[in-house]
Amino acid sequence: MYRDRSRYKMFTRRALMLSGGQAVLLSALATRMYYLQVIESARYQVLAEENRINLRLLLPSRGRIVDRFGVELAVNEKSYRVVIVSEQTKDVEETLDKLGAIISLSDYERRRVRHEIKRRRGFFPITVRENLVWEEVAKIEVNAPDLPGVMIDVGQSRRYPHAAAAAHLLGYVAAVSEAELTGEPLLALPEFRVGKDGIEKVHDLRLRGKAGASEVEVNAIGRAIRELARREGQPGDEVVLSIDMALQKFAYDRLGDESASVVVMDVHSGEVLALVSTPSFDPNAFTKGITTAYWRELTANLRAPLTNKAVTGQYAPGSAIKMVVALAALEGGILTPDHKVFCKGYIQLGNARFHCWKKHGHGHTDMYKGIQQSCDVFFYDVARRTGVDRIAAMAERFGLGQLLDIGLPGERRGLIPTRDWKLANKGVPWQLGETLIAGIGQGFVLSTPLQLAVMAARLANGGRAVKPTLVRSVRRAGEGKTADTGAEPPDFPEIKIGKASLEFITGAMNAVTNTPRGTAYRARIKEPGMAMAGKTGTSQVRRISMSERQSGLIKNKQKPWIERDHAVFVGFAPVHDPRYAVAVVVEHGGGGSKVAAPIARDVLLETQRRDPSGVSGPQRFARG
Amino acid sequence: MSDPGEFFHAEMTLRQKLWQINWGLVVIICATAVIGFAVLYSAANGSIYPWAARQMVRFSAGLAIMFTVALIDTRVWLRYAYLIYLGALALLAYVDVFGAVGRGAQRWIDLGAFNLQPSEVMKVALVLALARCFHAIRFEEIGRIRYLVWPLALVAAPAALVFRQPDLGTATMLVLAGGAMFFMAGVRFWKFGAVIAGALAMIPVAWHFLRDYQKQRILTFFDPESDPMGAGYHIIQSKIALGSGGIFGKGFLQGTQSHLNFVPEKQTDFVFTLLAEEFGIIGGLFLLALYLMLLIYGFAIAMRSRNQFGRLLAVGVTVTFFLYVFINIAMVMGLLPVVGVPLPLVSYGGTSMLTLLFGFGLLMGVYIHRDIGVDRSADAETL
Known part of the structure; x- marks a missing residue:
């Protein structure tokens, strides 16, 4: 039995070793458990929640x-x-x-x-x-x-x-x-x-x-x-x-197929009532993902349907700037309204000849007539005497050549040239001929339809620096039923134009539309109490060469569309107590009096009929 | 006990045997199984279906088998040890050839009522066969290498078949359990050293024989974060579930990671995760303590047995049981690669439950028959 006894001893020894080894391994498990469930537990709890909870x-x-x-x-x-x-x-x-x-x-x-x-x-x-x-x-x-x-x-x-x-x-x-x-x-x-x-x-x-x-x-x-x-x-x-959608729609429909823009604003509050640009596009098409075909159609169109011409379109204002030129002369003390120029159809400056739109001239022309009939020769003379820098300073007081911050993307500044500007940007000194051209709103001069409307508004409101606004309020959803009228319009500063000068100019603008020789007489508003005053403008898209003049002017209609003149009209109504200003620019539309003025008339008439400011606006500017 | 040399040679009556049943062991086994039922009940979102109910039925059947096995004389197991081993080996060979293909591995025989996993049967059969083998070898002979050839073959044959299935976990368990029995039989330390050195040298060769998914699992084990949504997913999610359980757990039926299926196989191999998530480290350590008590019983019984067959049988069963526990828990905690080893008495699964209870039956049988003298030759009818 000796063998069995030593075997049993060995067995006992080894059993202790084996069970000891197992105990060590089990404690390793317990340690691991402690590590995972106690030391690292917080981290794993976060991971578990991340696993489980989906935000x-x-x-x-x-x-x-x-x-x-x-x-x-x-x-x-x-x-x-x-x-x-x-x-x-x-x-x-x-x-x-x-x-x-x-x-x-x-x-x-x-x-x-x-x-x-x-x-x-x-x-x-x-x-x-x-x-x-x-x-x-x-x-x-x-x-x-x-x-x-x-x-x-x-x-x-x-x-x-x-x-x-x-x-x-x-x-x-x-x-x-x-x-x-x-x-x-x-x-x-x-x-x-x-x-x-x-x-x-x-x-x-x-x-x-x-x-x-x-x-x-x-x-x-x-x-x-x-x-x-x-x-x-x-x-x-x-x-x-501030938009009146019914008016907006009216103006949009009135423009029809033209590539044009219309701006209607309240001359006192600056609230824009309509701001239309045509042709347009269907914004609903973008919501659901625009089709490639529609996108191509929009981008390929020469009339730029995606562009908001009212604030981004920059056009030479043409004769529509003449009020500003006249005011620069009057306020600068250069001239009086009585100043007369003889218009024979052109003016000679050195070798260059500057033409009036009227081939055979207006004859003796004073400032009133110069505005009423839009005599270019008269304004060449005024501009020459006044100087481009005075004109530019006056233009800026009317909002031209600067951003008006209406709050729409892509608003453009336009351009009102000065001597310094030309030297800085073109590197050559200013030429006197350029002053003449600027005097009739051509050459370097550029303005947006919005700026033209603001200019008209500042003329009409007695010389206050009104600024255009588009948004009446931004409010929590569900608060208030309609736009409230309680808010006072901001008190715009005076642009400091003599009352007499201003009344003279607006009187001349009244003559443009409401006297038989005025350039927009045919587009006058006949409804009593709603008469409009204004000024036409026709801005050339390209220079007319001497040879073209000699061989006789080509009718606008016969030119390709892209070369036709822009039609411009600025105005306000009613004449006796101006409330609404309008600017219309029809790209390549032709003459301001034939194309732009009738549109302005219809829009201003509709504006006065609807009277969106009167219905909901303050009455404090009403004057007797 | 009096003199260890004196054997109690008389036959025991059934009554004597019943008196000798180790009821403490039975209570711990039952307690562990009850924890299993609770966890399976939770795994089914608070329902005894589909898992807990069937597990109870299986456990009841398993208990009956356990008692039956325990009451059968140790010498009977000695006599039939090789026969059982050959039967299990035949089953393994059978699945190797015809086995139903499930989860990419040939592991089951479809018996209609349940799927039989011969590899589980082999875990007990190998212990029986090795116990008999070493029982027959004299203490002096154990030092000679030629006496080790036969037992080595006993281990190698099933391990190779199981490895071919492929079931890396079970093959490892067979080898380790076999090794433990070699150790207990008295094989010299240096021989183990030589085998381990040889095994390490064989790793590159063995790697070549692994299936891709097995290689992936092992690689993933070393760096689970390398593939969080793929192969590393199981380990990461399991650790998150465990770790988020904390000290006291989220409460019974309140485990989120397991119930929302972030933890895979929550009712089988990863059942420990569910337990630790809901009951925290307290629950995990409690279960570990139960297992520890079972292991202590196992070694105690081995020490008490007065015949070599019984001792080796008890140690073999205990080591096998330990391997289940260790491999499974280490795996779900990210300490070992993911291999298909269930958590004993808790994981849902028929064959392993029956295997384990069969094994515990043998263990109890060793205790009951601890004083029976067993001859070196199993066939000697001198008793």
């Missing part, structure tokens, strides 16, 4: 844009899409067949749906068709029992009820582009839209609102198990414009 953003609804009377210009519309949840239907093909019988699915659509179903988890809703019309929605709802797994999903999409009429003003929204991603999570949502132009762009941050969030518990494959918490977002603010 889903709730899209805020975009703020409305309304006009001064509360008419909706940009709204959100429910948009319906039909989705299919593959795990809720036994036979996807059969369900698609039945759905196809209702809304007729193309092979392409079916293939796309099948592909998506394969790619996604069974609980994930696959979009079958977007932007359903109400009739389709109703049909699908009625047939719901036969369509397992098919559901209607309601979203929001931006809609512009007036489509093209205010497109440049409002802008549009579209999907976020790569460059616009700022890390803000809202921007990453596929359904989110940002403002890309106009008011939609400028006030985008206010219109967006704040995203809500829903904390959803999800399982390992992403299926939502339950909602843990929900924080409602805040809808975007509402923007109230």
Whole structure:
């Protein structure tokens, strides 16, 4: 039994070693447990929550844009899409067949749906068709029992009820582009839209609102198990414009097919009542993703439908600037209204000859007649005597050549040349001939239709530096019914023009439209109490060569469209107590009196009939 | 006990045997199984279906088998040890040829009522066969290498077949359990050193035989973050679930990671994760303590047995049980690569439950028959 005894001893020894080894390994497990569950526990708890909780953003609804009377210009519309949840239907093909019988699915659509179903988890809703019309929605709802797994999903999409009429003003929204991603999570949502132009762009941050969030518990494959918490977002603010949409629409329709722009503003408050640019585009097309064909059509059009000509179009104002030139002379003490010039159809300056628009001249012409009949020779003389720098200084007091900060993207500055400007930019000294040309609003002079409207307004309101505004208020959604009228218009500073001079000029403008020899007499407003005063302008697009003059002027209509003159008109009404200013520029439209003035007349007449400022504006500027 | 040289040679009556059943061991086994039921109940989101109910039925059947096995005389197991081993080996060979392909590995025989995993059966069969083998070798003979050829073959044959399935976890368990029995039988230390050195040298060769997914698992083990959504996913999610359980756990039925299916195989191999997530480190250590007590019982029984067969049988069963526990828990905690080893008595699964209870039956049998003298030759009917 000796052997067994020593064997037993060895066995006992080794059993102790083996069990000791196991004890060490088990303590290693316990240590590991301690490390994971005590030391590192906080970190793993965070990871576990991240695993489990999925933060889903709730899209805020975009703020409305309304006009001064509360008419909706940009709204959100429910948009319906039909989705299919593959795990809720036994036979996807059969369900698609039945759905196809209702809304007729193309092979392409079916293939796309099948592909998506394969790619996604069974609980994930696959979009079958977007932007359903109400009739389709109703049909699908009625047939719901036969369509397992098919559901209607309601979203929001931006809609512009007036489509093209205010497109440049409002802008549009579209999907976020790569460059616009700022890390803000809202921007990453596929359904989110940002403002890309106009008011939609400028006030985008206010219109967006704040995203809500829903904390959803999800399982390992992403299926939502339950909602843990929900924080409602805040809808975007509402923007109230000073625009009168009915007037805007009227002006838009009146411009018709022309490549033109119209600006109507209140001469006292500066509120812009209409700001139209044609041709236009349908902003609704951008919301749902613009088609390539439509985009090509828009960009290829020579008349630039995507451009807001009212604030970005820069044109030589032509004769429409003559009031400013006259005022520069009068206020500078250079001339009196009695100053006379004999117009024989041209003026000679050295070797150069400067023509009047009237071939055989106006004869003896004073300042009144010079404005009434738009005598170019008279203003060559005035400009020569006054000097370009005085004219430029006066032009700036009327808002020309500077930004007016109306709050629209791309607003241009125009150009009012001075001697210094030319030397700095062209590197050559100013020529006297250029002063003459500037005196009739040609040459380097450029202005936007908005600036011209502001100029007219400052002439009409007794010389106050009115500035144009477009937005009446930005307010929390649902506050206030329509635009309130309580706010006093800002007290604009005087531009310090002598009363006598100003009354003389506006009197001459009255003569333009309301005396038989005036250039816009035929476009006068005949309605009593609504008469308009104004000034025509015709700006050359290209220089008329000497040979052309000798061989006889070519009629504007016979020139190619792109070479025709721009037609310009600025004016205000009513004459006895000016309230509304207007500027009309018709690109390549021809003569200001024939083309632009009638448009201005119709728009101003409609403005006065509607009297948007009178209905809702302060009356404190009413004068006897 | 009096003199260890004196054997109690008389046959025991059934009554004597019942009296000798180690009820403490039974209580701990039952307690562990009950923890399993609770965790499976939670894994099914608070339902005894589909797992807990079936597990209870299996456990009941397993208990019956355990008692039956325990009451059968140790000498009977000695006599039939090789036969059982050959049967298990035949089953392994069978699955190698015909086995149903499940989860990319040939592991099961479909018996209709349940799937039989021969590799699980082999875990017990190998212990029996090795115990008999070493029982027959004299203490002096153990030092000679030629006496080791036969037991080495006993280990190598099933290990190779299981490795071919491929089931790396079980093959490792067979080799380690076999090695432990060699150790207990008295094989010299330097021989283990030589084998381990040889094994290390063989690693590059063995690597060549591994399937791609096995290689992936091992690589992932060393750097789980390299592929968080792919192969490393299981380990990372398992650690997150465990770690987020903290000290006291999230509470029964409150585990989020397991219930939301972030943890894979939460009712089988990763069941420890669910337990530790819901009951925290307290729950995990409690289960570990139960396992530790079972291991202590195992070694104690081995020491008490007065025949070499019983001792080796008890140690073999205990080591096998330890390997289950260690490999599984180390795996879910990211200490070992992911291999398919269940958590004993807790994981949902029929064959391993029956294997384990069969093993505990043998262990209890060794205790009951601890004073029985067993001849070196199993066939000697001199008792």
